Amino acid sequence: MIIKAYHPNGTPDLRRWLVQCDACPAQGPLLGSEEWFIPKNPDMFMYCPGCADYFTMRLISTGLSCAGCGNPNLKLKRVGHHPSSRTQDAVCGHCDSYLNPYTGWHFIDPPF
Incomplete structure (x- = not known):
């Protein structure tokens, strides 16, 4: 999920926005989250790099x-x-x- 923050005047403060993993408690700043799995569809889960690697390997291992x-x-x-x-x-x-x-x-x- 994306945790949003706003300036006192109501405009978005993108420097304080956080991304939180939907599978574990990991979170970090949205800016600089290139390694995170953040889908374009807002209804899909987003994953930290560790969880994304884990789920990827789970999918690979079930197909091999x-x-x-x-x-x-x-x-x-x-x-x-x-x-x-x-x-x-x-x-x-x-x-x-x-x-x-x-x-x-x-x-x-x-x-x-």
Whole structure:
């Protein structure tokens, strides 16, 4: 959602407008929110970069199957141990091969 602020004379004060994620409590200034998912349709949800990445990977993982063994059971797993890490891999539930959004598929050799 966009939280609007106004000058005392009633005109919009765009420097104080905030954007708030519809999936988590994240918010920030509207100016400089290029990484946020803000749709043109005001009836759609808007997402912070972390939530947009998460939902994107969820959609990708449901439309893919493992390139190593063909199993459609892919789970999302956060990459890195730092809490601010937003990158997630789609990991195969059968052979543990994984798809990284930046580096592609990484295959685990049998035996599984």
